[in-house]
Amino acid sequence: MRISIVGSGYVGLVSGAGLSEVGHHVRCMDIDEDRIDGLRRGVVPIFEPGLDALIEENTRQGRLDFTTSLESAVEHAEVLFIAVGTPPGEDGSADLSHVLNVARGVGHLLQSPLLVVVKSTVPVGTCEQVRSAIQGALDERGAQVPFTVASNPEFLKEGAAIADFMKPDRIVVGTDDEEAEHLLRELYAPFNRNHEKLLCMDIRSSELTKYAANAMLATKISLMNELSNLAERVGADIEHVRLGIGSDPRIGYSFIYPGVGYGGSCFPKDVRALERTASQFGYEAELLRAVEAVNNRQKEKAFARLKSHFGDALNSTRIAIWGLSFKPNTDDMREAPSVVLIRSLLERGAEVAAHDPEALDEASRVFDGAAGLHLAEDPYEAADGADALVLVTEWKPYWAPDFGRLHQSMRQPVLVDGRNIWSPDVVRRRGFTYYAIGRP
Ligand code: UDX
Numbered sequence: 001m002r003i004s005i006v007g008s009g010y011v012g013l014v015s016g017a018g019l020s021e022v023g024h025h026v027r028c029m030d031i032d033e034d035r036i037d038g039l040r041r042g043v044v045p046i047f048e049p050g051l052d053a054l055i056e057e058n059t060r061q062g063r064l065d066f067t068t069s070l071e072s073a074v075e076h077a078e079v080l081f082i083a084v085g086t087p088p089g090e091d092g093s094a095d096l097s098h099v100l101n102v103a104r105g106v107g108h109l110l111q112s113p114l115l116v117v118v119k120s121t122v123p124v125g126t127c128e129q130v131r132s133a134i135q136g137a138l139d140e141r142g143a144q145v146p147f148t149v150a151s152n153p154e155f156l157k158e159g160a161a162i163a164d165f166m167k168p169d170r171i172v173v174g175t176d177d178e179e180a181e182h183l184l185r186e187l188y189a190p191f192n193r194n195h196e197k198l199l200c201m202d203i204r205s206s207e208l209t210k211y212a213a214n215a216m217l218a219t220k221i222s223l224m225n226e227l228s229n230l231a232e233r234v235g236a237d238i239e240h241v242r243l244g245i246g247s248d249p250r251i252g253y254s255f256i257y258p259g260v261g262y263g264g265s266c267f268p269k270d271v272r273a274l275e276r277t278a279s280q281f282g283y284e285a286e287l288l289r290a291v292e293a294v295n296n297r298q299k300e301k302a303f304a305r306l307k308s309h310f311g312d313a314l315n316s317t318r319i320a321i322w323g324l325s326f327k328p329n330t331d332d333m334r335e336a337p338s339v340v341l342i343r344s345l346l347e348r349g350a351e352v353a354a355h356d357p358e359a360l361d362e363a364s365r366v367f368d369g370a371a372g373l374h375l376a377e378d379p380y381e382a383a384d385g386a387d388a389l390v391l392v393t394e395w396k397p398y399w400a401p402d403f404g405r406l407h408q409s410m411r412q413p414v415l416v417d418g419r420n421i422w423s424p425d426v427v428r429r430r431g432f433t434y435y436a437i438g439r440p
Contacts, residue, residue: 001024001025001078001079001183001186001187002024002025002027002076002077002078002079003016003019003024003025003026003027003077003078003079003080003081003187004026004027004028004029004073004074004076004077004079004080004081005019005026005027005028005029005073005080005081005083005119006029006030006070006073006080006081006082006083006084006102006106007029007030007082007083007084007085007098007102007120008028008029008030008032008035008036008039008045008066008083009030009046009083009084009085010046010048010158010161010265011083011119011120011154011156012028012030012081012083012084012119013028013039013044013045013046013048013051013055014048014051014156014161014162014165015081015083015119015154015165016028016055016064017051017054017055017058017064017162017165018054018162018165018166018191019187020058020061020063020064021054021057021058021166022190022191023063023190024063024187025063025064025076026058026063026064026065027064027065027066027067027072027073027076027077028064028065028066028067029066029067029068029069029070029072029073030066030068031068032068033068036066036067036068039055039066040059040065040066042055042056042059046331046332047330047331047332047358048158048159048161048162048330049159049160049162049329050162050163051161051162054162070102070105070106070109071109074105074106074109074110074111074114075109075111077114078114078115078183079114079115079117079183079184079187080106080114080115080116080117081117081118081119081152082099082102082103082116082117082118082119082120082130083119083120083154084098084099084102084120085098085120086098086099086120086121086122086273087269088269088272088273091276092272092273092275092276093123093272093273093276093277093280094121094122094123094269094273094276096122096123096126096129098120099118099120099122099126099130100129100130100133103116103129103130103133103134103137104133104134104136104137105137106134106137106147107133107134107135107136107137107138107140107141108137108140108141110134110138110143110145110147111145112145113145113146113147114145114147114148115147115148115150115179115180115183115184116130116134116147116148116149116150117149117150117151117152117184118130118149118150118151118152119152119153119154121153121154121210121211121266121270121273122151122207123207123211123273123274123276123277124204124207124208124277125204125207126207127149127150127151127174127203127207128149128203130149131149134147134149148175148177148179148180149203150173150174150175150177150180150181150184150203151172151173151174151175151203151206151207152171152172152173152174152184152206153172153206153207153209153210154210155168155169155170155172155210155213158264158265158327158329158330158332159327159328159329159330160329165191166191167191168191168197169197170197170198170199171188171191171192171197171198171199172199172201172206172209172210173188173198173199173200173201173206174200174201174202174203174204174205174206174207174209175200175202175203175206176202176203181200184198185198210270211270211273211274211277212274214266214267214270214271214274215270215271215274215288215291217255217267218262218267218270218271218291218295219287219288219291220255220256221255221256221257221258221259221261221262221267221295222262222290222291222292222294222295222298223294224238224242224256224257224258225258225259225261225294225295225298225437226294227241227258227438228258228437228438229438231438231439232438232439232440235440236438236440237438237439237440238258238420238437238438238439239420239438239439241438242256242257242258257419257420258420258437258438259298259337259418259419259420259437260298260299260301260302260337260341260392260418260419260437261295261296261298261299261301261337261340262295262326263299263326263327263333263334263335263336263337264326264327264332264334264335264336265332265334265335267295267335268292268295268335269335271288271291271292271295272292274288275288275289275292298337299337299340299341300340300344301418301437302337302341302390302392302416302418303340303341303344303345305416305435306319306345306350306388306390306416307348309388309414309433309435310387310388314345314348314349314350315348315349315350316349316350317350317351317387317388318350318351318352318353318385318386318387318411319345319350319351319352319353319386319387319388319389319390320352320353320354320355320382320383320386320388320389320390320410321338321341321342321352321353321354321355321382321389321390321392322354322355322356322379322382322383322389322390322391322392322393322395322398323338323355323356323391323392323393323394323395323398324336324338324339324354324355324356324359324360324362324363324392324393325338325356325358325359325362325393325395326338326393327393327394328393328394328395328396329358329395330358330359331356331358331359331361331362332359332362333359333362333363333366336392336393337392337418338354338356338392338393339366341390341392342354342367342373346370346371346372346373349372350372351372351374352372352373352374353373353374353375353376353381353382353383353384353386354373354374354375354376354382355375355376355377355378355379355381355382356393356395357395357397360375360377363375379397379398379401380402380405380406380409383406383409383410384409384410385409385410385411386410386411386412387410387411387412387414388410388412388414388415388416389406389410389414389415389416390415390416390418391415391416391417391418391419391421391422392418392419393419394419394421398421399421399422403426403427403430403432404430407430407431407432412433413430413431413432413433414432414433414435415427415432415433415434415435416435416436417434417435417436417437418437419437420436420437420438420439422434422436424436424439
């Protein structure tokens with residue numbers, strides 16, 4: 001099938017690579033010329049395990065190419081995906097200007113029948129707006145070309161995006177058009193092998209499904225973080241509690257890890273946007289508001305710990321931080337808890353030395369040479385001479401560090417484990433003062 005994808009960001013590139021891998025002919029489009037130039041030379045602008053290889057191979061096979069021309073994307077496609085960003089607007093609702101610009105552009109250029117599929121995460125009702133925008137542009141030209149708009153949200157996780165795309169749990173398609181459903185069934189057939197994964201529904205339900213999934217997951221995390229704060233106060237250990245509840249299959253073990261808060265490009269933005277949608281429809285989403293509030297408070301947790309440990313002396317400390325990305329296996333720092341912590345520490349006058357296996361370039365962009373922040377190439381270099389080490393992101397190489405070496409090189413042996421990855425017994429026996437989340 002001939003497929004175009006407008007927007008070569010995270011979702012667009014992974015989808016493009018995955019769809020070309022199974023034999024479709026995919027054209028990825030973006031208005032960013034540097035990005036497209038790079039991609040043509042095999043330079044992938046994001047860090048995602050396995051993506052480089054997939055793009056290189058499919059480009060070489062002639063099944064994947066890149067363009068900055070919307071015209072060439074429209075001309076190429078039987079199915080055109082919109083996968084541009086929907087950043088939060090000032091009031092937290094999703095900003096649809098990119099999506100609707102693409103829709104208008106498509107309407108101006110359309111010559112032959114097209115299925116337009118909205119993959120960007122968009123509030124309920126957006127597909128209808130996309131349809132009107134395309135129709136409006138066609139009307140301006142006085143042209144009559146048949147087109148359909150369908151919804152097909154993406155559920156991939158950063159760091160595991162290729163696997164998620166190639167072996168999805170489910171493929172959600174929202175359409176009221178039989179022909180569109182057939183086309184999308186054909187397009188996704190290679191990903192739909194073992195059992196039926198394609199869930200076809202009306203457009204509004206499909207649009208809401210994406211937000212509902214993220215809201216449910218974010219709620220699990222915030223509830224767990226709330227319980228961990230309670231555990232600390234009542235003298236319980238949240239790690240025992242986690243196992244005690246996770247063993248109930250109705251609850252399950254996943255997404256109940258307490259920590260220093262969720263970040264990333266999706267959860268914070270989508271919870272907020274869903275809250276906005278609710279209020280636009282005259283409904284007060286109290287639980288969603290609480291999920292967000294608990295998360296914001298949780299992101300201050302590590303700083304609060306350091307403040308209570310060091311008191312006024314905090315301004316003359318050197319604090320080491322391990323992990324800057326919002327989660328392991330990505331260099332993405334959007335809404336990362338590390339950013340909140342580092343800003344608070346620098347404001348307080350502390351010195352910060354931070355390490356991350358992949359996000360150092362991103363960190364130097366985010367902090368732009370902030371005074372008092374040192375970005376270290378090596379985790380032990382970051383810890384050298386530190387008064388405390390805070391583990392913010394649970395990258396694998398941090399799980400079993402050389403505690404002896406750390407103890408020797410730190411000025412004070414204080415560990416703040418923001419993800420509960422170390423054993424309290426082990427680190428205490430090694431002579432550290434150890435703080436975790438929700439543990440005595
Ligand atoms: C998420 C959804 O999982 C994905 O389906 C959707 O398409 C986009 O948003 P992603 O943002 O890549 O994906 O990250 P995810 O792995 O879900 O983690 C989100 C955040 O939750 C991270 O900050 C992580 O550290 C945190 N988290 C996760 C916890 O704090 N505890 C947990 O138990 C699980």
